[in-house]
Amino acid sequence: MTKNNEEPRIGVYVCHCGTNIAGVVDVENVATWAKEKLGTQGVVVSRDYKFMCSSLGQELIEKDIKEHNLNRIVVAACSPHLHEKTFRTATSNGGLNPFMCEMVSIREQVSWVHTDKVIATEKAKSMISGGVARIVHHEPLQPMSVPIHPATLVVGGGISGIQAALEIADAGYPVHLVEREPSIGGHMAQFDKTFPTLDCSACILTPKMVEAGNHPNINLYTWSEVEKVDGYVGNFVATIRKKARKIVEADCTGCGICQEKCPKKVIDDVFEAGLGYRKAVYTPFPQAVPNYPVIDVENCTYFEKGTCKVCEKFCPTNAIDFEQEDELISIEIGNIILATGYDLFDARKVSNYGYGRLANVFTSLEFERLTNASGPTGGEIVLRDGKTVPKSVGVIHCVGSRDKNYNEYCSSICCMQSLKFAHLVHERSGAEVYNFYIDIRTPGKGYDEFYLRLVEEGTNFIRGKVAEVSDTARNSEEEGKLIVQVEDTLVGKQRRIPVDMIVLSAALEPRADAKEVGKLFGISCSANGWLIERHPKLDPVATMTEGIYIAGCAQGPKDIPSSVAQGAAAAARVIGKIQKKEIELEPIRASVIEEKCSGCRICNNLCPFNAILFHEDRMVSEINPALCQGCGTCVAACPAGAIIGTGFSNEQVLSQIEGLLMLNIEAAATD
Amino acid sequence: MTELQTVDLPTTIPKHKKSLLSEVAARTAGKSNIEMCIQCGTCGGSCPSAADMDHTPRAIFALLKAGVRDEALRSNTPWMCVSCYYCTVRCPQDIHITDVMYTLKNIAVEEKIYTDSTAPDFSKTFINMVENYGRSFEVGLAGIHNLKHFIGRLPGMTPMVIGMLTKKGMPITPPKRIKGMAQLKKILKRAKELEAV
Numbered sequence: 001m002t003k004n005n006e007e008p009r010i011g012v013y014v015c016h017c018g019t020n021i022a023g024v025v026d027v028e029n030v031a032t033w034a035k036e037k038l039g040t041q042g043v044v045v046s047r048d049y050k051f052m053c054s055s056l057g058q059e060l061i062e063k064d065i066k067e068h069n070l071n072r073i074v075v076a077a078c079s080p081h082l083h084e085k086t087f088r089t090a091t092s093n094g095g096l097n098p099f100m101c102e103m104v105s106i107r108e109q110v111s112w113v114h115t116d117k118v119i120a121t122e123k124a125k126s127m128i129s130g131g132v133a134r135i136v137h138h139e140p141l142q143p144m145s146v147p148i149h150p151a152t153l154v155v156g157g158g159i160s161g162i163q164a165a166l167e168i169a170d171a172g173y174p175v176h177l178v179e180r181e182p183s184i185g186g187h188m189a190q191f192d193k194t195f196p197t198l199d200c201s202a203c204i205l206t207p208k209m210v211e212a213g214n215h216p217n218i219n220l221y222t223w224s225e226v227e228k229v230d231g232y233v234g235n236f237v238a239t240i241r242k243k244a245r246k247i248v249e250a251d252c253t254g255c256g257i258c259q260e261k262c263p264k265k266v267i268d269d270v271f272e273a274g275l276g277y278r279k280a281v282y283t284p285f286p287q288a289v290p291n292y293p294v295i296d297v298e299n300c301t302y303f304e305k306g307t308c309k310v311c312e313k314f315c316p317t318n319a320i321d322f323e324q325e326d327e328l329i330s331i332e333i334g335n336i337i338l339a340t341g342y343d344l345f346d347a348r349k350v351s352n353y354g355y356g357r358l359a360n361v362f363t364s365l366e367f368e369r370l371t372n373a374s375g376p377t378g379g380e381i382v383l384r385d386g387k388t389v390p391k392s393v394g395v396i397h398c399v400g401s402r403d404k405n406y407n408e409y410c411s412s413i414c415c416m417q418s419l420k421f422a423h424l425v426h427e428r429s430g431a432e433v434y435n436f437y438i439d440i441r442t443p444g445k446g447y448d449e450f451y452l453r454l455v456e457e458g459t460n461f462i463r464g465k466v467a468e469v470s471d472t473a474r475n476s477e478e479e480g481k482l483i484v485q486v487e488d489t490l491v492g493k494q495r496r497i498p499v500d501m502i503v504l505s506a507a508l509e510p511r512a513d514a515k516e517v518g519k520l521f522g523i524s525c526s527a528n529g530w531l532i533e534r535h536p537k538l539d540p541v542a543t544m545t546e547g548i549y550i551a552g553c554a555q556g557p558k559d560i561p562s563s564v565a566q567g568a569a570a571a572a573r574v575i576g577k578i579q580k581k582e583i584e585l586e587p588i589r590a591s592v593i594e595e596k597c598s599g600c601r602i603c604n605n606l607c608p609f610n611a612i613l614f615h616e617d618r619m620v621s622e623i624n625p626a627l628c629q630g631c632g633t634c635v636a637a638c639p640a641g642a643i644i645g646t647g648f649s650n651e652q653v654l655s656q657i658e659g660l661l662m663l664n665i666e667a668a669a670t671d
Numbered sequence: 672m673t674e675l676q677t678v679d680l681p682t683t684i685p686k687h688k689k690s691l692l693s694e695v696a697a698r699t700a701g702k703s704n705i706e707m708c709i710q711c712g713t714c715g716g717s718c719p720s721a722a723d724m725d726h727t728p729r730a731i732f733a734l735l736k737a738g739v740r741d742e743a744l745r746s747n748t749p750w751m752c753v754s755c756y757y758c759t760v761r762c763p764q765d766i767h768i769t770d771v772m773y774t775l776k777n778i779a780v781e782e783k784i785y786t787d788s789t790a791p792d793f794s795k796t797f798i799n800m801v802e803n804y805g806r807s808f809e810v811g812l813a814g815i816h817n818l819k820h821f822i823g824r825l826p827g828m829t830p831m832v833i834g835m836l837t838k839k840g841m842p843i844t845p846p847k848r849i850k851g852m853a854q855l856k857k858i859l860k861r862a863k864e865l866e867a868v
Contacts, residue, residue, distance in 0.1 A: 352761065402709075403763035438711040467716025467761065487715030492730045494721035 008042030008136050011070045012128060013061060015052035015077035017107055022050075024111035026121045030076070033125055034132075040668035041132050044068050053083050058090035065094030072096075072138065074131045076104040076124065081535070097140030099587070099647070104131040126660050133659025137652045141587040146626050148234035149334035150174065150578050155226055155517075158186020159205065159560060160552025161339035162212050163567030164574075169217035171575045176331050177212060178240055179222045181270065183288035185209055186341055190271060190365060192372040192379065194560055195420040196450035202374070206287045213289035219331075223294050227328070229521055230610065232627040233547030234334045234583050242327040246295035247281075251319035254291035258311035258320065259283065266299045273344075273365040276376030281311050286374060295320075335547050335574040338531060339567060340517055342553035345400035345407065345507035352468040353399065353504055359384040360482055361469060361502040364417060371424045381428050383501060390500035392432040393425045394484045396466050400507035402438060407507050409528060411557040414505035415441045419450055421503055422459045434460045434497055436486055444559070462497070464489045469502055508557040521548050522609055530556045541570040545609075545629070546583070549573055588630035588647040594620050596642035603634035603643065691738045699767065699774040707764040708732040714758035714768050720751040728758055728768050731775070741784065749775040750790035777866075789820045802859060805849030809841050 012034045016022035027048040035046035045064050049057050052075060064070055073096070075087045080103040088098035106124040114120040150173050154165045157179030165177045177184065188194075189209075191201040212218055221240055228239040264280035271284040278284070280300040283293045301308035302322060312320040347355040347363050355361045360383050362370070369375040370382070382389055395418045401411040415437065422433040435454075440461070442448040455461065464486040473479045474496070481498035488495050510529030511517065518525045523543040524532050531550045534542040541549050551566040552558065558566070577583060599619035604612050611627030612634065614620075623634070623643070635645040644650075658664055696703050708729070715727030726734065726746050734743040749772040758768040776794070779785045796815050800808050810832075817825050835841040849855065 404765045405761075405763060438709065464712035464716055465763065467713055467757075485716055487712030487721070487727050487729060489710055489712040489715070489727075489729060492715075492727055494715055494718065494727065 006071060008072055009044045009068065009070050010038075010042045010072040010074060010132055010135060011061065011064050011068065012038070012043050012046040012132065013052050013057075013073070013075045013077075014046070014048040014106070014124075014128070015057070015075065016048060016050045017078060017111075018051065021077070021107050021111045024114060024117055024120045025106060025124045026117065027124075029121060030106075030124050030128065034128055037125075037665050038129060038132050041129075041664055042072070042136060043132060044070060052077050053086050058086065058093070061087070061090045062094040065091070065096060070094070070096075071100060072135045073101040074104060074128065074135055075101065076106045076128050076131070078107040079103075079105045079109075099141040100135070100138055102131045102135040102138065104128050126662055129662055129665060130656040130659035133664045134652050134656035137649065137655060138647075141646060143584040143587050144589075144625060145582050145584050146232070146234045147582050148578055148580065149236075149332050151176065151331070151333045152574050152578075153178065153226070153236070153238050153331065153333040153336045154339060155336065156186070156339035156341055156552070156554065157181075157184030157212075157220075157222065158339060158341045158552060158563070159188045159208070160341070160554075160563040160567035161186070161337070162208050163564045164337045164339060164551055164571040165212055165218055166208065166215065167568050167571030168574055169212075169215045171571075172217065173575065173578055174217050174219070175215075176219045176221060176238075176240075176333065178224050178226055179220070180225050181284065182223050182245075182282070182294040183209075183284050183290070184212060184220070184222060185285070185287075185289070187365075188560060189285060189287070190273070190372070191368050192375070193420060193424065195416045196444070196446045198420070198423070202287060209287065209289040220290060221329070222290060226520065229336070232609075232611075232624070233545075233585070234577075235626070236333050236336060236547065238331050238333060238336070240329045240331065242329055244297075244324040244326050245292070246297070246320065246322055246324050247292050248319045248321050248324070249290070249292055251317045252292035253317055253319075254283075254293075255316065256283075256293075257314050257316065259293060261310050261314045263308070263310060264299060264301050266296060272376055273363065273369050275366050275369045292319075295322075335549065335577055336521060337549045337551055337567075337570045337574065338517065338521060338523075338554055339550070339552045339563075339570075340511055340514070340531075340554040342508040342557065343511050345411075345509050347399055347504045347506045349406060350399055350504075353396065353466065353502070354469045354471075354482075355504055358469065358471055358482060358502075360390075360500065361504065364414070364421070364503060364505050367421055367503045371421075371428070379428070381425060381431075381501075388500070389429050390425075390431050392434070392499040393422075393501045393503065394434045394436060394466075394469075394482070394497065394499040395421050395503045395505065396469075396484075397435065397437040397505050398465060398507075399504040400509075407509065407528065409557070410441065411505075411507040412441070413508065413557060413559045416444070416447055416450065416559065418503075418505045419454045419459075421505075422454050423457065426457050426459070431500070432460065434462055434484070434499060436462050436464060436466045436484065438463070438465050444561070462486060462488050462495070473498075508553060511554070514554070521545070523548050523550075530554070541566055541573060546585070547577075585626060586630060588645070589625045589628045590623050590630065590632065590634055590643050590645045591625070592621050592623055593642050593644065594618070594622075596640050597621055598640050598642070600639065602637055602639065606633050606637050608633065691740050691743070692735045695735055695771060695774050695778070698777065699770050701767065701770065703771055703774075704764060704766045705732060705735070705771055708736070708766060709764055711763060713761050713763060714766075717757040717761050718752075719755060719757070720753055724748045724751045728752075728772070732766075732771075744775065744779050744782065744784045745786050746775075747786060747790065748772070749779070750785070750787070789816075792816070792820070802856075803848075804846050805852055805855050806846055808846050810843055811845060 014027045014031045016027050031046045031048040045068050073091050084103050087101050091101040092098040104127050110120050110124050152168050152175050154161045154177045165175045169175045188205050194201050224240050224242045227241045230237045258281045259279050262279035262281045265277045268276050268278040281293050281295045297303045344365050373379040397418050400406040425431050425433045442451045466486045468485050470483050478498045484497045514529045522545045526532050531554050533540045549570040551570040552563040597620040609627050609629050611624045613622045632645045635643045696705050712729050715729045726748050731748050752772040754769050756769050780791050793816050
């Protein structure tokens with residue numbers, strides 16, 4: 001008997017999922033069993049069907065609800081992650097409250113993880129028994145609805161973040177674009193050419209940067225970082241730390257005289273990848289947006305020694321302000337897009353390739369700067385002495401990728417990037433190029449054609465992961481060269497190939513602070529450190545936290561077209577949310593029974609969503625239902641049992657366990 | 672909905688046979704990961720003996736995977752391995768390559784399939800030294816091995832041997848037995864018992 005004294009009339013629906021479930025579980029047997037053995041629990045109808053999620057399957061439920069006067073539905077099929085919404089809708093279409101439907105996962109938890117058919121069938125039965133025992137205690141719930149703030153926070157001003165910001169701003173909604181560096185542009189601004197079309201990176205990126213900089217709907221916060229995020233979907237409050245530029249933006253015209261006059265040269269290990277210099281007051285590159293510079297306090301002579309102020313003397317608009325302090329800005333937003341990008345793998349870790357030890361071993365980003373027309377060499381490919389043009393270049397693929405010693409994953413862009421490098425060497429210096437690869441991976445529009453073009457250009461492709469790069473010559477031919485020792489696996493012989501220059505196609509890695517960023521925004525990272533999407537195929541830009549979206553390399557290694565596509569996709573999701581004006585939240589929430597709460601505050605810090613508020617005056621905790629995601633951590637932690645989780649009451653959970661153990665059936669049998 | 676037709680499918684799927692690869696994996700101590708080879712060639716590129724091998728270690732793994740038993744076991748590759756462990760340290764797939772080389776030698780000796788019988792004999796001579804002295808004795812090993820198999824090589828090697836002896840790169844007298852020979856013998860005996868299983 002249920003709480004409101006209504007006799008439970010339950011319908012059980014067992015899905016075949018084609019052969020996904022039916023191939024392992026005897027679904028017909030399970031359905032017949034449920035009707036027979038669970039009849040005493042209130043099961044009135046029990047059916048199996050090839051695809052419950054099909055419209056015919058859903059109609060079956062709707063029809064049964066009306067014909068058999070059902071008041072509860074149990075669907076034994078896939079994970080609720082996939083189809084809970086489908087079956088709640090069907091339940092609702094049948095005239096019931098949608099929360100009177102319970103899903104039992106006999107695919108992910110049974111057929112996909114078991115091979116023994118008999119045991120799998122028995123397990124499916126006991127899980128359905130648990131679901132039936134649980135649903136008896138379900139109560140109708142009403143979804144909550146909260147308004148959506150029309151502004152969006154985009155974190156990261158690389159190509160993905162720029163694209164997302166522009167899409168949303170063009171749709172007429174305000175965007176706050178936060179970038180850690182002094183200019184937006186990201187990694188793409190460092191490149192010279194982009195594969196496979198070889199169009200100039202700056203030529204296609206700069207217009208977008210300028211547009212983002214001038215857009216009336218975009219607030220640009222460069223040299224800034226998000227420090228704190230409060231609130232929940234539709235109603236976030238973010239605190240942004242605007243680091244002191246020591247430049248009054250309103251007065252600066254971006255004339256560049258300060259940079260010209262500054263006497264302090266600093267190695268630029270961010271934009272120039274350590275291959276060039278900048279001044280202590282600088283904009284990272286000529287097309288920087290915004291174009292006002294930043295004073296690098298750590299290297300500025302004035303901040304080091306107390307005198308200099310050359311920039312201040314020469315500034316025609318008195319825009320230098322050495323006293324400027326960091327500023328904390330609080331903004332209200334409805335949605336957040338994280339496009340925080342990637343870090344390059346530290347190639348020093350592969351000591352046998354000699355980066356950092358052998359001068360003429362370069363990383364991919366260094367080589368990008370070498371080939372860049374506005375880079376330190378003006379686009380000349382030369383050795384580290386700054387003048388010698390290499391006669392032969394070796395490009396090593398998969399450095400730090402596809403290797404259990406470093407990163408197991410494929411960084412996905414390196415093959416195409418390495419082909420591009422080979423092309424640029426051919427084009428600029430005519431040197432002999434050797435590409436050392438394990439597999440050539442060129443899945444993409446026009447990508448494999450590009451590979452064939454490089455074959456035609458006469459690139460020496462050697463199939464083998466390089467064992468080592470050394471400068472120890474064994475004969476006169478190797479003297480003064482870098483020797484690549486590798487097994488040419490297509491020949492089955494070890495080869496030693498002397499070259500003048502080595503380029504390491506280093507892996508893309510998650511940002512060093514990806515875990516902290518994940519924590520700040522309440523989303524999680526994969527074991528490798530990439531931000532996790534809601535579903536790897538069907539929901540690649542949303543996350544498990546409502547209102548937080550991800551785009552670009554923050555989600556995993558990807559090339560420019562995919563980063564742009566994800567930026568636009570995340571924007572489309574956000575625009576859709578904004579246009580709806582309000583959002584319905586799952587009513588699966590925890591709540592505190594004030595009379596029972598002792599004010600011990602144990603739950604306060606455990607909550608991963610910062611949803612628990614403590615009332616100092618009354619000494620009780622309260623849960624903000626909009627912030628709560630219904631994870632149940634506090635429910636389990638409360639020593640006084642003062643917190644209840646809607647949809648996960650003790651009654652519901654304990655009877656589900658009893659059902660799983662088939663205690664309900666035994667009890668019915670002995671009655 | 673239309674009823675599904677029963678279709679006759681051929682049932683001539685080959686019977687499961689224990690593969691060469693799994694046999695080698697099973698006989699290798701610990702987890703060899705040999706099935707994880709992606710044929711990248713790091714081992715062959717790193718190997719200091721690769722020039723003397725008829726197959727690179729990578730090629731041996733391909734042969735094992737393809738079930739080409741005779742060619743794999745007859746290969747001189749494991750016998751040329753000097754156990755420097757370069758390949759094992761660098762392997763991106765964490766394959767215990769050196770250990771697999773020992774397994775291949777074991778099988779080859781057991782089934783007496785090797786191209787050059789002097790190679791296994793060299794190992795036996797080496798083990799005899801270890802069993803006698805508890806350590807290696809290079810002059811004795813080289814002397815016995817060459818006297819047994821390559822007596823003609825000895826004159827040519829004389830200058831090198833004299834050089835090494837005069838510069839004290841190599842002692843001429845047999846080494847002292849290690850302390851605790853009795854314990855070593857017990858260890859080796861136990862190891863042989865385990866191997867027999």
